[in-house]
Amino acid sequence: QQGFRIQSADGANVARFRGVLHFDGRYFADDVTPETADTWLLRRVRPTLEGTFNNIYDFRFTPDFAGGRTIILDAFVAARLKPWAVVTAGKFKVPVGLERLVSSTDLRFIERGLPTSLVPNRDLGLQLGGDLSGGVVNYSVGYFNGVSDGSSSDSNTPNADAENDTKGDWAARVFVQPFLNSDNFALRGLGFGIAGTYVNSTGSTTTTLLPSYRTPGQQTFFSYRGTTTGVNGTIADGERLRWTPQAYYSIGSFGVLGEYVTVSQEVSRLTPTAGLRRDTLDNTAWQVQFAWFATGEDESFRGFTPQSIFDPSQGTWGALELVARYHELDIDDDAFIGGADSYANPASAASKASAWGVGVNWYLTQNYKWSLNYDVTSFDGGAAIGDRADEKALFTRFAVGF
Template sequence: MRKCILPILPVLLAAVITGVFLPAGPARAQSSVAADPRDQEIQLLKTEIQKLESRVDTLEGLDQKVKVIDRKLEVQQEAEQQHALVMPIVKASEKGFSLASPNHDYNINLGGILQGDGRFFTSGSDKDVSSTFFLNRVRPILTGSVAKYYNFNITPDFGQGKVVLQDAYLNITYWDYASLRTGKFKAPLDLERLQSDRDLEFSERSEIQNLVPNRDTGFDLHGKLADGRVFYDAALMNGVPNNTAADTTDLDNNDGKDFVGRIFTTPFELGENEWLKGLGFGIAGSYGDERGSTTSVYKTYGQSTWFSYNSGVTASGLRARLEPQLHYYWRGFGLMAEYAQDQHSLNRNTTVHGKYVNATDTFTDTGYMAQGSYLLTGEDASYGWVKPYHPFDPRNGWWGAWEVAARISNIATQTREFQLGFANPSLSAKIATEWSLGVNWYLTANIKWQLDYANTYFNGGAGTTTEPKDRPNESVFESQLQIAF
């Protein structure tokens, strides 16, 4: 029996062990399977968090690099700005050459005008002039501003064998409606005189210049009103003879001064009506007390003297000028017209038949001018310069701008000046009338060639005192080549 039981014991033991442990195995397996999804989600979330943390670390690194680059750019821009604050602005164009501070508060502009002329008389030239080539104007022009509001102009002239300071003034320009100019400059009176020498339709101005001043020294309160459509001047000046620029001295030879006033308007300039935009008109005048040798001498287109006062005649007080004026521009057509009146008191000191004569009287000389022009090549006419649509370039078939012009001007002196012995009818004419024709060729905005013909005829000015005759007509051709910038 014992022998039978002993071999069975290992089998029973194995069965018991198997019965005990086998049921537990599947239960644990099922429990493990049930927990796997949560563990996996947690593990996935941990993985994603680790990835996000890695990306954040990467972005933080990139952000630091961007900040470093931005700072480098800021430093570079600051350096460039500092460099720009000290570097001047240099420009060169058809308007000249300029050097300016970055904010334009300080600047210097270099311009100039050079005119080479040829003048040839065909009849009537006076003994004091002859046919000749000459340099009419040689003017370096230095302008600029200091501290933004203080502008200056210095213009010497080396033309015609003389050295003259044409302009030298300071202009204070805080407000457009009220600026103050002081120094030597064009008296603000005559429309044709105020036009720049560069922009003239003819190489010489009209006869009416014999009744108005050129340049003078003093103060001028001036400005623009109504959006730039009204211009005014109110000047106090030394007073000079007509058509002179105080060439020899800028000092006055008497205590009296001239008041010069002008108002000019272009009322339709900002409107839409093209027929009226170019219309401008105004009136100017002067009033003063002039004494001493400030008497006027009247000259022709060819610069020969046709009227002067007798020896011993001097200015003795009143001098009053009046001048209505206008211009009109429409497309290629231009028109300028003026009337001038000069009232002046004179004193005559002389000896007649051994007796001393001292006589004082007041006389009035009058004059007018009318000038028309037309641009044949389609450019717009204006009071300023002409810029050709196509500068001269024969290789491309461009010939610049072409213009024709005509003018008539006249001066009539008062007959009483001759009757009372202030002027000699055999030496000075009573009336001079000039008519002129011109052709202007604008090769570029800076180069202009002019060819003019002028004929002036007179009433009186020759013969004898008792039997005066008319002075012979003066006819003259004048050609001018100009460079201006």
Template sequence: MNLNKKLAVAVSGAVLLMAGQVALADSTTDIVDALVMKGVLTEEEGKLINKGHTSKTKVTPVVKEKDGAFILESANEANSISLTGRMHLDYRASSLDAMDLGPSARGDDRDSASMADQFELRRARLGVKGKFAKDFKYEVVGNLPGTATLDIAYVDFAKFDAFQIRAGKFKQPFGLEELISSNNMTMMERSYLDQTVPGKKIGVQVMGAPAKGLTYALSTFQNNDVERDIHGDGYASGAGRFTFNFAESMGDKESVMHVGLAGLSSTYSIAPSTTSQTTGAAESTTSRASINAFRSAGRGLANIFRGQIGGGACTTADYSCPIEYGAKVVQQAAGLEGIFARGPFKIMGEMSRGQYKAEHNAGTNVQYDTDTFYAEAGYFITGEKYANSYKNGVFSSFKPNNNFDLDKGDLGAIELAFRIEGFRVEDTNLGASGLGSRLQGTLDGSGTANGTKSKADTYTAGIRWILNPNVIVKMNYAYTNLGRNYAPIDITGSTAIVSSEQLFMTRLQYMF
């Protein structure tokens, strides 16, 4: 072989071997075959180059791009990893200010501080997700603002569509709205119903889609995510959800006709403590633990209702407190959900009825029922179809028909929406001995009397502008009617009563 031919063989081989990392194997083989046919390479040399290229492509990872995110995947497609993230920057302007609570409103009190106009970095998260050994999937996400915390961390055995297992920290299967990612919600904030769901907890879940249109999920979990609670973690907590999409079962790709049922039973412990943001000797020496609370829609007024149980707090220097210093809470709830969507129009809603029972060994007990609901209508004026983003019982990411591009005159996707929501607290019972237990907020009568009630209704109008799969702008206006008037919590000397609240909110959202 002469020098020029040897040089041609060497250069061709080097180029083709490097190209093999980014080119398709079939294309490389075609090029080598063409060089053999032209006599530039012998058949033996062609086979040698193809062999080297094939062995290289079998082990070289592949980089893929999807909706602005990059995925690194093994050549055999059995393993992958990708970086995920989101940033939600909000601005919120309230019709109220501290003076609505009178001159005694305290700046260090979180309830009166919730009235302030403010910017908020609502979410900033970074994580990884992917698969390994072909049949296993995983995701780990951390919260970045303030002290870094773990948002979710789980691994799935996902070999079969009909039966999968999940273990770790994840969203429990109760509440349609909760199971839709914050990236994909129509409104900026979830409804009152979401304030009664377990959310993200550590546990184990079985789930699947055994038939077309049908999904199920059953989980058991613990309420205390960080440290074991000797008084509470032994209790059983569980949730379940079943959904069926009639449109999917009939092969209708233009519509969503979804119904769902969910149930929740959770038992856990809470520890009373003395409050640090109240005035007056009586307040500062009373020990209580919060059972649950409601905040007005759009992250407005905090604690427009709060249920608390009184009891002794641990005050010994060595913390050698007996078990009676803990209170047991039992929460039970049932939920009904539905979606009807056709083309660019949707109606979605949920309702839930629940009960809270709290008992303290010192002799106190509290019980009350909650009803929560919302109904939401949406319409894409740019023509996107809701059915395109519906998958396994929830809405996933929405993609514009045309991404925002000023040069082409494309605006992205624009959705108009309206939601009505509310909560009710009824059938309240503080037991025979109060010992500091109380119900606070929008109440009929005294917060320490049996039979008191609480309610609120909120009406929200919103615009969601999806520029592309990575950038979204939202604007919401919410009006809340505090049906039985809001009385300031733990602020002595104030006689102010707040009957309504208006919020204007905007969000810049980026995710990948």
């Protein structure tokens, strides 16, 4: 059920109330993660009011109250002038990463994979997009304030949800489902595409415009060197170009999602000993993830429909799904060259994270899900001696989505 509705008699004006609530338990079976990270937490608390006027004009309000802070997640207006001409203005997901674009309710894993760390999340901007050939081709092109890898504009400094540099980011994406309207059972679940962003901008030691990257367990494993007394850290200084080819395929109760992301970022660092160092660093990530409905439901890129609900009085059990994935994030080795003058500190920032994960999703109803995930992440470097110890994260989630 896609939300609760109030609508006018002619159906042209509609308000819909929707919501996502994800309550997670986290437990780390390793020696590297701080014990306070074993916790209950509210991961997503997102009541939504959205709607349509005159069958053409849409809007959405989605605050998020999770994690002990409040932000506005989605806030946009859109005009569906033609199927191929939809104008969207406000704060919404930048059209780049494939798993990032999956709605949080439809995620197969509790936390998204490592490639999502390299693509933008939500940002403020203006977008033109739409469907061609009855949805076979979907395109988007937009102009946004710009955010760091994996970030939303609500994390921008010094001012949240505002420009943090003097330049805007261009973003574009094309996604093709060539057999969407075909009768070919084996092919109609296939889709692939490519997306990217571009900006040429320079940060400062207070607003570096550079990201940190986090593990599947949401612990930071890579940061650039920050500024300390008398010694400048690393800053973004020039072009940033992201590219991400991506594909999804489902057949019957089996689905697979794959994506590759590369971020090419010009950086610089002014140090007392080496002067101004400049480089272009290419960080890359990829993942492949598999899902299978043990109870026979169809896999699909969007949504799911359990054939029964869990109701002890009826003796029905809902749907059960098994999932597995492998994902990697690889930092450019040039980031660690130069000793004390390097862009990142090899004793604390890992140069690579490789992770595999398995999980089970129990769909109690169309709207309720209970999930259990186990992710093991290995690192290259990132410790004073040798490699950072493996992260072993056991996560559970109680989810409602409507």
